[in-house]
Amino acid sequence: MGVARRAVLIAGPTASGKSALALEKARALDGIVVNADSMQVYDSLSIVTARPQPDELAQAMHKLYGFVPAATRFSTGGWLAAVSEVIADPGLGDRPLIFTGGTGLYFDALINGVAVVPPVPQAVVERIEHEVGALDREGRRAMLAARDPAMVDRLPEPDRQRLVRALAVLEATGKSLAAWQDETQAGLLDGFEVERLVLNPDRDVLRDRIARRFAAMVDQGAVEEVAGLMAQNLDARLPVMKAIGVREIAAWQAGEMSREAAIERAIIGTHQYAKRQRTWFRNRMGDWDWIE
The missing domain is CATH 1.10.20 (Histone, subunit A)
Structure with missing residues (x-):
């Protein structure tokens, strides 16, 4: 029997350092970083969703970032189908796959499978x-x-x-x-050697990281990015329009709130999202290796 292909799964709340660890693993293993975050799939939001930036992309191969049009309602099933193509890509050989992101449902589907539900009008x-x-x-x-x-x-x-x-x-x-x-199809990692990690930084450390990161996003082009998204005149109910920071920056640019209020609301919204992520991970990933 040959050596099993390796998969490293890195979950954790937003701003916990997942991308940095994934990049470190990819460099060490000659691996490929695969996105497991439901907002980082969209093409119109790179800075706001904290996608890897050009300097990081240059250090390792990255897959499934920014490949979905903003007007699309992308599903867990759609992500799993895209992952299947990555796994089967003959050009990648048996290189390790490092999955990283904050969307618990993606990891759950990757391991346990997903219900294949017919399209809903x-x-x-x-x-x-x-x-x-x-x-x-x-x-x-x-x-x-x-x-x-x-x-x-x-x-x-x-x-x-x-x-x-x-x-x-x-x-x-x-x-x-x-x-x-109940008719769920099987997961995709049978036959892989799987390492499962959850990053769990101290709450105060995470709080500080969230605040500093969002302030940096504003300085690095998040305002222009949101303006470009709003110019597409998309349905406000689309998932991409609910990304944290979009509504707050749009309201600031429309004169409906101050810059300070917009940043504060986005930071609070990010804290609340991180709290929900932690709860999900505790309930569903208790048997993973937790890195404090």
Whole structure:
């Protein structure tokens, strides 16, 4: 038997140093860095989403960064299909793959597989988004319980995006998302030697990193980047429009808030996102190697 191909999985909250560690691993192993962050896939936001910049890209091969048009609703299934192509690429041989990002669902799908759900018509999604839009947490839970009780245990505290997804799948396919999930296809890392890491920096350290990083983004071109995105006149409900920093910078540029207020709100939003990421990783990646 030959030596198993190596995969290194590096998860962690935003600004925890994942990209730097991935680059270090890639250089040491002659490996390829593969993006596992749902916002870094989009082509219009490089600085705002903290994608690797040219000096980093020059040091190792990077895959699945900035390859999806901003107007696209990209899914976990779409990412997994793209990863399958990377794994099968004969030009890459058996070089190690270093997956890094903050999207827990991507890692979960990579290891355990993903439900292959038929496409849902955009008109269905938009109508349900309108229904769900004004609901608070209790209202969302009640709506899910009434329409799709099979999903209640899987989404005990459904946010708007996941509720819309569940109800849209039910309406479009006539079958609960829970049933589709039970038909999940296998993950992609069978036969790999897998190393699984979660970066878990001290909260105060992370807080400082988040603040410094966003201030640097503003100085390095985030304002111009958001202006370019807004010029595309995209639907505000698209995932790319919800990237942290987009609404805040757009409001600042429109004169609706000050520069200081926009930066402060974006930093607070990033802290809240990092907290949600930590919770997800604790609940779903407790058996990974945690780096404090």
